[in-house]
Amino acid sequence: MKAKFLVPLVIFLALAGFLAYGLKLNPREVPSPLVGKPAPAFSVAQLQAPEASFSSADMRGQVWLLNVWASWCVSCRQEHPLLVELGRRGVVPVVGLNYKDGRADALDYLVRHGNPYTTIAVDPEGKVGFDYGVYGTPETFLIDREGVIRYKHIGPLTREHFERVLMPMITELSRAG
Amino acid sequence: MIAELGHFALILALVLACVQAVVPLVGAQQNRYALMAVGRPAAQAQLFFLLFAYGCLTWAFVTSDFTVRLAAVNSHTATPLIYKITGVWGNHEGSLLLWAASLSLWTVAVTIFSRDLPEAFMARVLGVLGAISAGFVSFTLFTSNPFTRLLPAAAEGRDLNPLLQDPGMIIHPPLLYMGYVGFSVAFAFAIAALLSGRLDAAWARWSRPWTTAAWVFLTAGIAVGSGWAYYELGWGGWWFWDPVENASFMPWLLGTALIHSLAVTEKRGAFRNWTVLLAISAFSMSLLGTFLVRSGVITSVHAFATDPARGLYILVLLVLVIGISLTLFAWRAPRLTGGGSFALMSRESTLLGNNVLFAVVTGAVLLGTLYPLFLDALNMGKISVGPPYFEAVFVPLMVPVVVLMVIGPFVRWKNDDSARIVRRLAPGAIVSVLLGVGLAVVVGNFTWRTVLGLALAAWVLIGSVQLLRARVAERPGAAAGAGVRLRGIPAAWWGMWLAHLGVGVFIIGVTMVGSLESELDVRMKDGQTARLAGYTFTFRGVVDAPGPNYLAARATIEVARGERQIATLTPEKRLYLAQQMPMTEASLDIGPFRDVYVSLGDELEDGSWIVSLYHKPFISWIWLGCTLMGVGGICAAADRRYRRLAERRVPAAATQSA
Numbered sequence: 001m002k003a004k005f006l007v008p009l010v011i012f013l014a015l016a017g018f019l020a021y022g023l024k025l026n027p028r029e030v031p032s033p034l035v036g037k038p039a040p041a042f043s044v045a046q047l048q049a050p051e052a053s054f055s056s057a058d059m060r061g062q063v064w065l066l067n068v069w070a071s072w073c074v075s076c077r078q079e080h081p082l083l084v085e086l087g088r089r090g091v092v093p094v095v096g097l098n099y100k101d102g103r104a105d106a107l108d109y110l111v112r113h114g115n116p117y118t119t120i121a122v123d124p125e126g127k128v129g130f131d132y133g134v135y136g137t138p139e140t141f142l143i144d145r146e147g148v149i150r151y152k153h154i155g156p157l158t159r160e161h162f163e164r165v166l167m168p169m170i171t172e173l174s175r176a177g
Numbered sequence: 178m179i180a181e182l183g184h185f186a187l188i189l190a191l192v193l194a195c196v197q198a199v200v201p202l203v204g205a206q207q208n209r210y211a212l213m214a215v216g217r218p219a220a221q222a223q224l225f226f227l228l229f230a231y232g233c234l235t236w237a238f239v240t241s242d243f244t245v246r247l248a249a250v251n252s253h254t255a256t257p258l259i260y261k262i263t264g265v266w267g268n269h270e271g272s273l274l275l276w277a278a279s280l281s282l283w284t285v286a287v288t289i290f291s292r293d294l295p296e297a298f299m300a301r302v303l304g305v306l307g308a309i310s311a312g313f314v315s316f317t318l319f320t321s322n323p324f325t326r327l328l329p330a331a332a333e334g335r336d337l338n339p340l341l342q343d344p345g346m347i348i349h350p351p352l353l354y355m356g357y358v359g360f361s362v363a364f365a366f367a368i369a370a371l372l373s374g375r376l377d378a379a380w381a382r383w384s385r386p387w388t389t390a391a392w393v394f395l396t397a398g399i400a401v402g403s404g405w406a407y408y409e410l411g412w413g414g415w416w417f418w419d420p421v422e423n424a425s426f427m428p429w430l431l432g433t434a435l436i437h438s439l440a441v442t443e444k445r446g447a448f449r450n451w452t453v454l455l456a457i458s459a460f461s462m463s464l465l466g467t468f469l470v471r472s473g474v475i476t477s478v479h480a481f482a483t484d485p486a487r488g489l490y491i492l493v494l495l496v497l498v499i500g501i502s503l504t505l506f507a508w509r510a511p512r513l514t515g516g517g518s519f520a521l522m523s524r525e526s527t528l529l530g531n532n533v534l535f536a537v538v539t540g541a542v543l544l545g546t547l548y549p550l551f552l553d554a555l556n557m558g559k560i561s562v563g564p565p566y567f568e569a570v571f572v573p574l575m576v577p578v579v580v581l582m583v584i585g586p587f588v589r590w591k592n593d594d595s596a597r598i599v600r601r602l603a604p605g606a607i608v609s610v611l612l613g614v615g616l617a618v619v620v621g622n623f624t625w626r627t628v629l630g631l632a633l634a635a636w637v638l639i640g641s642v643q644l645l646r647a648r649v650a651e652r653p654g655a656a657a658g659a660g661v662r663l664r665g666i667p668a669a670w671w672g673m674w675l676a677h678l679g680v681g682v683f684i685i686g687v688t689m690v691g692s693l694e695s696e697l698d699v700r701m702k703d704g705q706t707a708r709l710a711g712y713t714f715t716f717r718g719v720v721d722a723p724g725p726n727y728l729a730a731r732a733t734i735e736v737a738r739g740e741r742q743i744a745t746l747t748p749e750k751r752l753y754l755a756q757q758m759p760m761t762e763a764s765l766d767i768g769p770f771r772d773v774y775v776s777l778g779d780e781l782e783d784g785s786w787i788v789s790l791y792h793k794p795f796i797s798w799i800w801l802g803c804t805l806m807g808v809g810g811i812c813a814a815a816d817r818r819y820r821r822l823a824e825r826r827v828p829a830a831a832t833q834s835a
Contacts, residue, residue: 005450005506005507005510005511006507008454008457008458008503008506008507009500009503009504009506009507012461012499012500012503013496013500015547016492016495016496016499016500018547018550018551019468019492019495019550020489020492022550023488023489023492070563072563072564072565073563074417074419077410081759084779100563111698112698112789114778114779114787159758160756
């Protein structure tokens with residue numbers, strides 16, 4: 001058995017190792033280690049007003065959602081109508097974190113699909129996203145009045161999931177204070 | 178009762194799959210014909226029971242038997258009949274049953290169309306296919322039983338995901354699965370050949386039509402899926418580099434490489450290791466695709482139902498199937514050296530170059546798809562990979578593939594004169610570059626992307642014409658008329674020619690739509706007009722248009738070019754009642770040189786509507802190109818040569834047994 005013919009097997013076993021680990025990391029099922037911890041503070045420029053800045057401290061005293069999105073993100077479009085509806089109904093303030101995106105592209109996306117966000121923070125290099133452990137867009141964080149992350153959702157939000165899981169938490173947290 | 182019968186049939190199918198996996202293999206090893214002969218009836222009976230189980234599940238959907246959990250979750254009494262039937266595979270459990278049924282269908286097809294294979298070889302092929310089947314049927318039974326009851330019954334079903342209630346979705350999954358699963362045949366042939374130590378030209382010839390047939394299904398499945406995304410998702414894109422799309426694209430890339438590699442192995446006996454490895458890899462990619470879609474390791478638009486327990490089961494299956502095959506490969510491959518030698522300028526070199534490039538592209542797509550997972554697992558941060566990566570990697574790697582594709586058929590096997598090839602192809606290449614530049618200027622988009630795309634496409638088309646002329650001129654019996662000589666060309670050659678032509682047409686579509694498409698979002702009220710790319714769109718109001726299981730607002734938009742009325746489009750905004758899910762239903766006017774595409778957005782407070790207008794030049798050419806590739810594949814798979822050899826072998830076999 002010559003060594004070079006073992007190469008495909010070795011590559012495959014390495015890949016399988018990663019996949020097995022990936023199952024443990026299951027992005028939808030495993031809660032983020034950040035849940036229950038203070039949300040990492042950040043202060044960055046706003047998308048629509050680049051000279052103004054948005055700081056996570058501005059949201060103190062409110063229950064809010066931080067929604068990580070990008071114009072290139074396909075699954076974001078799936079949850080977008082739901083976000084627009086939340087924005088219209090004023091259920092909860094939704095702050096957008098525009099992640100690794102071009103400003104023009106992002107603005108164009110909002111014109112096209114509607115803007116559900118109260119404010120949009122820009123994160124062109126993904127630094128804020130890194131602090132929040134963003135795995136991929138879209139992701140949504142529920143943050144309480146004290147600035148503690150209460151819930152993290154990975155992937156597109158669905159109406160059912162929102163009504164069943166997030167809405168009760170939002171009601172609860174808003175009432176608690 | 179019906180559901181229990183289906184469940185029972187599935188259990189019987191599993192038992193038969195186990196028998197098919199073990200007995201013929203033992204028989205082949207011990208050279209006992211009685212044991213080898215068990216394979217065929219086992220495969221056929223298995224198909225019967227799987228189809229029976231599938232029929233039972235369909236029955237539960239059609240009759241809205243909501244005591245069956247799967248039907249309650251994925252169907253509804255008001256769902257149109259056709260979507261009740263297709264709803265069977267619009268979910269995890271049902272699609273697995275479809276997977277198993279496709280595999281069984283392929284297996285039985287092998288027993289019918291390749292019945293002249295040597296008995297021991299056939300036994301090994303059926304054994305391997307039986308083992309795969311046992312893996313998937315047991316996966317279905319133990320982790321994803323489609324016949325689970327829901328007691329007490331649901332009063333009403335939750336309905337099929339509205340995204341899937343579409344004609345494209347009726348045929349996309351079966352085609353794609355037939356393609357995915359079809360590579361199992363090439364895989365089984367490769368493993369059988371490794372087991373018997375007989376990897377020769379005959380093995381390659383037996384594998385070729387099966388590989389090509391699977392490739393045709395996969396091509397069609399991917400094309401239909403992309404067409405579905407184009408008009409159903411409602412924002413006019415046709416490819417998104419979504420992980421699930423990549424999962425179907427990777428086996429396609431490797432399958433394409435395999436088809437070409439098999440040609441070399443059959444004709445020249447070369448690249449045998451490489452061909453076997455490709456056959457194993459193409460099917461491994463199909464399994465990996467199933468794993469990615471079903472495990473939820475990667476989040477995706479397509480990931481409907483995910484469950485880590487199922488992921489683990491598929492992963493174990495994956496490791497067993499691929500691990501054992503690659504071990505077998507490492508053990509047997511060192512003996513498989515040889516094959517004819519060839520010079521740098523030869524058909525073999527161009528095909529080898531192409532295969533290496535296809536393998537690299539597959540690696541790049543795989544890397545992009547799994548990169549977020551790798552980094553996460555290594556604690557190096559969390560990232561996501563978007564289309565910019567794939568485009569940056571894919572285009573530069575595919576350009577040389579296309580160049581080699583044009584050159585390859587002109588080059589002789591074994592050794593050729595470089596100067597002759599250059600003399601032959603340089604004029605066409607120069608004309609193509611000039612055409613690319615000229616056309617880019619004419620269409621008013623002088624970018625390197627447009628020039629490159631158009632020049633390549635032009636070269637493919639010119640090369641195709643040259644190749645056909647050369648083929649007609651070179652045929653023996655030059656005295657006969659051109660018509661006779663055209664008819665003398667074998668179907669396999671036409672298949673190659675058409676598929677390559679299809680690539681050229683495809684490139685035209687991709688280039689033109691990428692460079693020239695335009696879109697506009699406008700607010701429109703009754704009677705208002707908007708203009709885009711020379712077309713005038715007039716908004717004629719919105720009416721209610723309820724469907725069987727949804728409410729809809731339907732807009733009427735008249736499209737005119739100058740004075741001439743072209744089409745009346747009726748995009749809809751639907752609300753599917755059972756899931757309270759809004760959907761946009763775009764409306765298109767399809768033309769040979771452009772599509773006009775309209776989708777309806779939200780209603781604003783002042784009664785006007787947001788409307789998205791798209792002008793997509795040459796987008797149909799993308800699917801026309803895929804169609805040509807598919808038709809080419811059908812021609813190649815149907816070549817008389819494969820049947821003739823089978824016929825010739827019959828008397829030989831008869832004398833042997835006599």
